[in-house]
Amino acid sequence: MIIDRINQAKAKEQELTQNGSLKDFASGHHWFGLHKTSTGWVIRDWAPNATQIFMIGDFNDWQERDDYRLQAIGDGHWELSLPEDKLVHGQLYAFSMHWNGGNGKRIPAWCKRVVQDEETKLFNAQVWIQEKDFEWKHPNYMRAEEAPLIYESHVGMAGEEERVHTYNEFREQILPRIKAAGYNTVQLMAIPEHPYYGSFGYHVSSFFAPSSRFGTPEELKQLIDEAHGMGLAVIIDLVHSHAVKNEVEGLGNYDGTRYQFFHSGAKGEHPAWDSYCFNYGKNEVLHFLLSNIRYWLEDFKFDGFRFDGVTSMLYFDHGLGKAFTKYDDYYDGGVDQEAVSYFYLASKLIHEVDPNALSIAEEVSGMPGLATPIEGGGYGFDYRMAMGVPDFWIKLIKEIPDDNWDMGQIFHELTSKRLDEKVVSYAESHDQALVGDKTIIFRLMDKEMYFSMRKDQPNLLVDRGMALHKMIRLATVTCAGGAYLNFMGNEFGHPEWIDFPREGNNWSYKHAKRIWSLAENKELRYHLLSDFDQQMMQWIRQVGLLETPEVVWRYDNNGDKVLSYQRGEFLMVFNFNPTQSYTDYGIPVEPSKFKILFNTDEGRFGGQERIDKRMTYYTRPSAGLTSQHYLHLYLPARTAIVLKREAFKRVR
Known part of the structure; x- marks a missing residue:
């Protein structure tokens, strides 16, 4: 098969x-x-x-x-x-x-x-013809060969005002934030033209036209060029899974037929998205979509794509209502071979145009081979989205009390992937921030965010939320299967939700913005979360943590709520216990010595500063020198520690 x-x-x-x-x-x-x-x-x-x-x-x-x-x-x-x-x-x-x-x-x-x-x-x-070609300041930029740390962004809602913001504003105000935060890749949503702003850019009408509501094509190029000058790669959300039904400003019934670009009948209509589904069996449609890929790579110098709706494309039933619990689900005749061929062609084209370009599949079913190289019999994507991870965190926070969290399950969910593929891990993306859902920080704190985020207003619920927000992100990124993603503003616990102007909210922009001033106000706690995220990102890049593929389980104790694992020379230790701190807690490791690099309990990150970072920690044998060695640590409640193994000369 x-x-x-x-x-x-x-x-x-x-x-x-x-x-x-x-x-x-x-x-x-x-x-x-x-x-x-x-x-x-x-x-x-x-x-x-x-x-x-x-x-x-x-x-x-x-x-x-x-x-x-x-x-x-x-x-x-x-x-x-x-x-x-x-x-x-x-x-x-x-x-x-x-x-x-x-x-x-x-x-x-x-x-x-x-x-x-x-x-x-x-x-x-x-009619849009410039007198001279755009002059790129960084025409030879090449994406660095390092693990992508992706900052998922939406240009229109990237500012604080209740309006649509622009390419220029994003370039001037947001790119420096992303650079300072330690991320190395910008993912831009909603770039191809879409008639309904509230669709988040996923109901595309004009596939070759960058949205004019944000500015001109040249201003988009300037944004990308300046990002490249900062060492930031820029990828685009590519929506080839479906298209808006609109006829005047879309492709619906373009030449008087439904079947020009799309399947006719029920096969051509997406039952959940109210949109049309492309016919990947028509060579003219492949010509249109593959040309679109080359266009964005060459004309705008994007550094790759996050392909939207891959699951929907792969299966005749769009993967709706299917659990994908057994391999028969991938090989039972429900897979659209024409879509498979399209992915093969798209992946090959992307790397033919730009060998360093990124291709990421937003795919929930876990299709085998999706993020495996073509040479190995795969579909050629560089990464797939680890979409089960945010679902897991939300289910955990929403349904299970802290003192019942399963440490082994956390480690399994965060590291579960096939060995032949890389994934983009994330605790939450824009999906978890949309109206009707809740971000992690909002689930953890709820209404207390409105009243108790000042540093001079102690609040146990806020303390819990701050601690778990940091721990969840640290666990997710240090277990990441090759790359990591964050939606803009979530790194500092942006409050509330995303809601684009629509009839149901009287066309309001109140929730279609980002309130950066919250993280800039030193009297509030938001910047403490942002500072921790910055520490995390900069450390991961400096040491190339995600380039070390193996995450080695060291220890977990469900009763104590303690979890530990190692990645390269770095040891992560988590105490998820909501009330119990531990003195001299033993973590089984090889004979060695460790220094604490940073921890979630530091005062500079909103913690209680209960851990002495100056100490060097030596392992001690449980019996003789050849017996199991343990690293003995003080583990405050709801705290995570990152340690680095240092050179150690074993005594014989």
Whole structure:
């Protein structure tokens, strides 16, 4: 079955490339769409069911005119050439598309600039040709070969004001924060144009147009360029799993047919997302999507992708209501081979265009081979999202009292992955912050966040929340299977939830922002969580912790609520007990000596400063020198300690 899937994917590659390269095949954006030429303008499109297409815009009063009529040139392709004086930068345009039995206005599928009228809320394509190419200051940037520490971000809600924020504001105000926080990768959400802001960018309408609500394409390029100058890689949320149903500003019924880009009938409609599902069996659709990948990598110099909705693409039933508890679930005939072939092609193309690019699959089923190299018979993603980890933490916090937490289960859940794949581990992402759900900090503190986050207002519930927030993140990142992710603001315990403007909240932006000033106010406790997260990230990068693949269990005691494990030369010890501190607690390790690097109980991180960091800790044998050695530590309640093993000369 596995070999057959890969062979089918290779056959599709051969069919598409005819012994050429995937990069050459994925060049549709250089042909389709609007282009300035040496003699004027040319616009092309693929609309096999169309009978007539007119280019309409403010240059011809939005009227169909023969001199703006596209000509059919075969294979469902249409073309119009115009003299240079017929179009001007900034003008608005669209297609008037005709088919047997109907017609309608359409935003060209391959257009690279779409704008929305603030008054009418209507979308149009926009002529966007700069006099000279964007001048990259860091054209040769290469992503560092280190474990990705990802800062998941949304440009529009990245500021404090109740409005949509911009690429420039993100570049000027947020990039320095990310750099200072110790992360090395920025993940940008909601970049391809989407008509409904509240969709978080997951109902895409124009796949080649960076959202104009945040600024211009050049301003997005400047953001990426400046990030590269800071040593930050930038990846984009890529939504090739489905598309918005909208017809004027989307691909729905584009040429009068549902089946041009999507499956017809029920197979083409996502039952949970109210969207259309792409037909990955059509070569023209593969051409569109693969060209989209190359476009973002080359034109904007993104450093990779987080592929959204991979589970939905893989299975005919979209993985809905399926537990995936046995391997039969992956090989029972419910897998869409056309989607498998697409992933194979996409993964190969990404690394053909940029060998250092990242490809991350948002996938919940645990499909075997998904994050295994193509050469090993896998689908070629570099990482998959460890989506079970945040679900585990939420279930633990929500349903199980602290004194019943299972230490062995925590270690198992945080380290559970196949040996041949790497994963992006995270305690919470934007998913856990959306309205209707709760962030970890809000689950831990609830309403006390509103009243007791001042340093001069002691509160036991806040103390508990602060302690567990740090411990949960430290455990997650130190057990991470290759990479780590955090949603912006969660590192300092951003209060409340995310709620984009919608009819149900009177189109309010109140919860579609980030209140950075909370973390800047030294009278509040938020900065203490931020300071701890910064310590964690900088340490992990400095020592290359996540490049050490093996996480070695050392000890757990469910009664005491103590857990310990080792990664390379670093030992992590957790006391999750809510009330009991331990003196001279023995952790079984090899003969050695250790120094404490940092711990969650330090005063600078909002702790009670109960641990002496100046001491050097030597292991002691339980009997003779050859017996089991123990590292004896003071373990305050709800505290985690990071120790480093130092050179040790064993006495014989």
